[in-house]
Amino acid sequence: MMTRRDAIKTVALTAGALTLAPSLLQGENEEKLTYPYKVPDLGYPYDALEPHIDTLTMQIHHDKHHNAYVENLNKALADADPKFQKMTLEELLTDLDQLPEKIRTPVRNNAGGHYNHSLFWLMLKKNEGGKPTGELATAIDKKFSSYDEFKKKLSEAATKVFGSGWGWLVLNGKELEITSTPNQDSPISKHQVPLLAIDVWEHSYYLKHQNRRPQYIEAFWSVVNWDYAGERYKKAMA
Amino acid sequence: MAYELPPLSYPFNALEPHIDAKTMEIHHDKHHQAYITNANNALKDYPDLAAKPVDELIANLSQVPESIRTVVRNNAGGHSNHSFFWKIMAPNAGGTPKGKLADAITETFGSVDAFKEKFQAAGAGRFGSGWAWLVVNKEGKLEVASTPNQDSPIMEGLKPVLGVDVWEHSYYLLYQNRRPDYLKAWWNVVSWDQAETNFVAAK
Numbered sequence: 001m002m003t004r005r006d007a008i009k010t011v012a013l014t015a016g017a018l019t020l021a022p023s024l025l026q027g028e029n030e031e032k033l034t035y036p037y038k039v040p041d042l043g044y045p046y047d048a049l050e051p052h053i054d055t056l057t058m059q060i061h062h063d064k065h066h067n068a069y070v071e072n073l074n075k076a077l078a079d080a081d082p083k084f085q086k087m088t089l090e091e092l093l094t095d096l097d098q099l100p101e102k103i104r105t106p107v108r109n110n111a112g113g114h115y116n117h118s119l120f121w122l123m124l125k126k127n128e129g130g131k132p133t134g135e136l137a138t139a140i141d142k143k144f145s146s147y148d149e150f151k152k153k154l155s156e157a158a159t160k161v162f163g164s165g166w167g168w169l170v171l172n173g174k175e176l177e178i179t180s181t182p183n184q185d186s187p188i189s190k191h192q193v194p195l196l197a198i199d200v201w202e203h204s205y206y207l208k209h210q211n212r213r214p215q216y217i218e219a220f221w222s223v224v225n226w227d228y229a230g231e232r233y234k235k236a237m238a
Numbered sequence: 239m240a241y242e243l244p245p246l247s248y249p250f251n252a253l254e255p256h257i258d259a260k261t262m263e264i265h266h267d268k269h270h271q272a273y274i275t276n277a278n279n280a281l282k283d284y285p286d287l288a289a290k291p292v293d294e295l296i297a298n299l300s301q302v303p304e305s306i307r308t309v310v311r312n313n314a315g316g317h318s319n320h321s322f323f324w325k326i327m328a329p330n331a332g333g334t335p336k337g338k339l340a341d342a343i344t345e346t347f348g349s350v351d352a353f354k355e356k357f358q359a360a361g362a363g364r365f366g367s368g369w370a371w372l373v374v375n376k377e378g379k380l381e382v383a384s385t386p387n388q389d390s391p392i393m394e395g396l397k398p399v400l401g402v403d404v405w406e407h408s409y410y411l412l413y414q415n416r417r418p419d420y421l422k423a424w425w426n427v428v429s430w431d432q433a434e435t436n437f438v439a440a441k
Contacts, residue, residue, distance in 0.1 A: 064415040109365050162312050163367035163387040163405070183366040201366075202406035203415065211268040211407065 033118075035085040036074045039067050040118050049124055052219040054208045062121065065203055069113030069184070076106035089115050093188050112184035116166060120197050125225035132226045136195070136233040143176040153178050155217050158198045167217075169196040169229070171236050193236045196229045240278040241292060241314075243271050244321050252329035256423040258412045266324065269407055273316030273388070280309040292318045297392050315388035319369060323403055326436075328429035335430045339399065339437040346380040353382070358421045360384040361404045370421075372400040372433075374440035397440035400433050 042062050047055040077085050080103050084092070092099070092111045099107055131147050132140055144150035150169075157180045158167030165182045170192040172179075179187060187194045198220050205216035246266055251259035281288040287295060287302060287310075295302070295314050302310050334350055335343055347353035353372075360382050361370035368386045373396040375381045380399070383391055391398050402408075402424055409420035 060414050068415070165366075202410060206406060206410040207414075210264050210411075211272070 033089045034087070035077050037070045037089070037114055039063075039070050040121070042121055044125070049126060049223045052126070052222045053124070053205075057203075057205070057207050060207075061199075061203060062117075065201075066114070066117040069110045069117065072106060073110035073114055076103045076110060090188060093186050094191065096189055108189070109184050112186045112189070115186050115188065116184055116197060116199070119194060120199055122228055123197055123225050124223045125228070126223055127226060129222070130224075130226055132230060134230050134234075135237070136226070136230040139176055139233065150178075151221060154196070154198070155214070155221075158200050158217050159214055161200050164201040167198045167200060168192075168194055170194050171233070174237065193232070195232050195236075196224065240288065241274045241317055243267075243274055244324065246324050248329050253327060253427045256426045257327075257409075261407075261409070261411050264411075265403075265407060266320075269405075270317070270320040273313045273320065277310060277313035277317055280306045280313065292321070293392055296390055297395070299393060311393070312388050315390050315393070318390050318392065319388055319401065319403070322398060322401055326400055326429055326432050327427045328432070329427075331429045331431075332426040333430060335433065337434050338441075339430070339434045342380050342437065354425065356382045357400070357402075358418065361402055361421045362418050364404050367405040370402050370404060371396075371398050373398050374437065378441060397436070399436045399440060400428065 039062070042058070046058040046062070049058060080100070084099065084103070084107075089111055092107055093115055096104055096108050131137065137147070140147060140150050144153060154167055154169060157178050161167065161180045161182070163182065165180055165185070168179045168181065168187050170177050170179055170187045172192045176195075177192070179192070181187060198217065200213060200217075205213065209216040209219075243266070246262070249259075250262040250266070253262060277292075278288070284303070284306070292314050295310070296318055299307060299311055334340065340350070343350055343353045347356060357370055357372060361384065364370060364384045364386070366386065368384055368389070371383045371385065371391050373381050373383050373391045375396055381396070383396065385391060391401075402421065404417060404421070409417060413420040413423075
């Protein structure tokens with residue numbers, strides 16, 4: 001009998017759009033990315049990113065904000081056609097047009113919120129001034145001429161998001177690209193592969209930085225998990 | 239004439255404990271000021287547009303050159319909304335609507351409580367950043383609305399009577415993720431006198 005995981009793999013191999021998007025979480029965590037959804041463990045203590053991102057912000061962000069997206073997503077899917085309950089988070093988000101109008105906006109917002117935050121936690125790790133390495137480093141230098149130039153461009157994109165949203169480094173096809181999305185829209189809805197994300201909803205930084213978003217963005221560079229971004233790049237390019 | 243930050247007519251701590259002093263200070267001195275600075279920058283080569291009262295400017299965004307339209311929409315919108323917001327709140331306010339507005343609310347929504355519930359739902363349901371409003375629509379009737387980011391009902395030809403800011407910066411220091419608690423507390427600082435003035439002027 002085919003397990004859920006095999007089924008996901010089969011779908012991922014056969015659906016064109018999905019082959020662009022490497023699976024969000026590896027191994028057993030994949031099972032959790034179907035209805036009813038659960039908030040994934042942070043994977044490190046709330047204070048692990050201090051002093052760059054404060055403990056209270058991490059706690060509320062993960063336990064309250066992320067949890068609310070998960071709850072609202074489950075609520076939206078509870079009365080939906082079971083076929084939508086059987087889809088993975090990535091399948092829901094890569095083809096929002098297939099969803100009935102009644103659940104399209106709540107799924108876009110809350111599946112997006114769940115997906116983006118699940119990724120975001122994995123992308124954060126104190127890096128002690130570290131920079132990208134390996135193939136990703138080479139690709140960044142090639143596309144943006146230098147790491148500093150890349151950092152400046154992504155910082156600008158994140159600063160300029162008006163209202164709530166995200167700044168991203170994505171793969172568009174095989175090309176690196178800096179982009180931003182409003183609210184909880186996810187690049188995978190545009191069939192792009194997210195490699196790095198910065199949440200610029202005010203809840204990501206307001207307790208510590210208040211109106212000074214650029215200060216938060218500067219601090220973010222100290223907690224980029226470049227190993228994870230590099231792995232995602234390799235997997236997506238393979 | 240460049241736009242200028244209107245002073246608050248009450249101290250930063252006047253709305254305590256419902257809205258904290260630090261939030262008021264940052265909200266007024268930093269956020270509102272940033273909208274004004276950005277609007278003035280965008281309009282610096284357009285003295286005719288910059289000379290218009292901000293509400294007139296945003297009521298006719300189609301007349302703003304496309305190259306600066308989004309910046310003006312966001313920042314002149316932010317200036318208009320916040321200028322409105324400081325006045326719709328007051329110390330020792332709250333209570334219940336009065337006069338013609340009270341009658342119109344009851345007539346439209348059934349009761350003041352039913353209206354409040356609808357208004358709070360509009361605020362809680364605004365995904366991301368934005369505002370919830372009570373407006374007078376083009377037929378002269380009351381209506382609950384919400385707008386994203388710094389869009390104003392004035393941009394749609396609607397006239398605001400009440401408006402509450404639901405950007406996270408409005409409440410995060412005191413309420414964090416609990417936006418519904420902020421919305422519930424907000425009724426304690428609503429100036430129904432100002433709302434009545436807005437309503438009468440809109441009719």
